Every structure is written in C-alpha cells, then in structure tokens.
Amino acid sequence: MPTIIETHKDDLTLSTDPKRLDLEAICAFLAQAYWADTRSRTTIERSLNNSLVFAIYDGERQVAMARVVSDYATFAWLCDVFVHPDYRGRGIGKWLMETILAHPDLQGLRRWMLATRDAHGLYSQYGYTPLQNPERWMELCDPAAT
C-alpha cells in the first residue's frame, strides 16, 4: 500500500487516499478523454484498484486526476491525467505533476514513461523528454480493448 499524501493549494486538496476516489466522477472524466472514451466501468474500477491515483478535490467534488502504474522500485507509467474543463488554466496540471514526481514511493526510479498526443509542453517542464532510443521500444496495442 503506497504512502497516502495530501497537499493543499487555494481551496483545493490533492489526495492519494483511494477511499476518497469518486468512481462516478472518474468515469465521467474518462468518457471525455480521447484515449479512454470507450473504457468500461469495470475496467476503470480495476485500473484504480491496481494504481496509485492522485486526485484533486474542490470541497467534495473531484476535479482532476492522474494515475501511476509502478513497481515502486524501477519503473512508473503515468496515465489518465485529466483536469475538468472548468478548472483548466489554473496550474492544476503542474501541481499534479510536481506532487506525483515528489511522491515518497516514486523516488529513484530508473524510468518514467507516458503517452500523449498533445501535452508534450506540460510534461517537458517536469523532465520528460522525447524517447532517446525509440527504435528500442516495442508495443502491442489493442485499440479495440477498453
């Protein structure tokens, strides 16, 4: 069980407490995301159960999230980074990224990775770079899978 952290900024709370997660809100977020708009509720629930999830709350309302799949030793996959449209342009993505990369259980990893179509600018501010050796990467993708 990863360390639970909580930080505050203005009226917002960032928490990794899995008990606070709002599955309805997360399903609604992901339904709007180009990479996850067909993902089933069952798959989403399972993914949350096996990830370290960072969520931002305005009062009780969940307004942003990001998810990390990691062995807490060598590798982390960052995915499902989503900020509710009403809350964009307020630095929430940056706050999320800073908090994720500082999480005590995610230090000293050999590799972080992510996939993005259009948010390279955000991630490059936190040390993410284009692949150094893209020819070494291989994937097996199932676009039909949810």
Add this chain to the structure above:
Amino acid sequence: MSTLIEAHKDQLTISSDPQRLDLDAVCDLLGGVFWAKDRSRAVIQASLEHSLVFDVYEGQEQVAMARVISDFATFAWVDDVIVREDRRGQGIGKWLMKIILTHPDLQGLRRWALVTRDAHGLYRQVGFTPLQKPERRMEILDPDAN
C-alpha cells in the same frame, strides 16, 4: 493477488508463484545483464513485491525470468526478461512470453510495452511491433538509478 499459473514443457516449469521466488537466483540473473547489473538487492526485492513475476525452473534451479508491471486493466510493462546464458537458443524466451501474454489477469489490455536493445525478433514473434508514433511517447530516464 494475481492468479497463480504454472506451465510445463520438457523438463521446465514456468511459475508465477511469488513464494517460489528465490531472491538470490533473481539477483544472479539480474547481475548478468547490462541494464540491471548495478541494481541493489533492496531495489530488486521491492520491484518483485510489486510485479507479477514469471520464473522458469529446471528442477529447483531458476533458469529464466520475466516481470510484468500492470494495473491488470489497461496497461502492462514487460521488464527483466532474462534467460540464463547456458539456456539460450532453446526457445525458452518465446515460451515465457507466450505464457505471459495468456495470463488470465492480463487479458484485454489496451497496451503492452517494453524496451529492448537486441531482442526485437523475439518480441515480434509474439505480436509486439515498433512504435507507430514514437513522437507520442515521453520518458524520464535516470541511468544512474539502480
């Protein structure tokens, strides 16, 4: 807790039973490969605790391994695929990958990924392909981290 599987071929057994794992043997295997030779025992132990580890045994002797980091819903990262030097060229890697890809908890994933310097041929045989859009991937690589 992932489903435990066991498979047999000739004198070999693949097992995903964490209780069978021999940390010394894993450290020996990792000590013999370029990407993990400096990884500490503590990091190895932590990585095993948070991965689905597949080991190949010949009798009591561990002759190969592979490790999967996954949320068991959308994504799997294959790492530390190692066949002991004196057992290479016998199809063990291919058999191991096939067993991994059919593990019941790893079905319907949207993406499998890995990096390899020289084993593209092996992974291609089980369905992996080069990246279609490498510009959509980003990484933070810390070559000094073990």
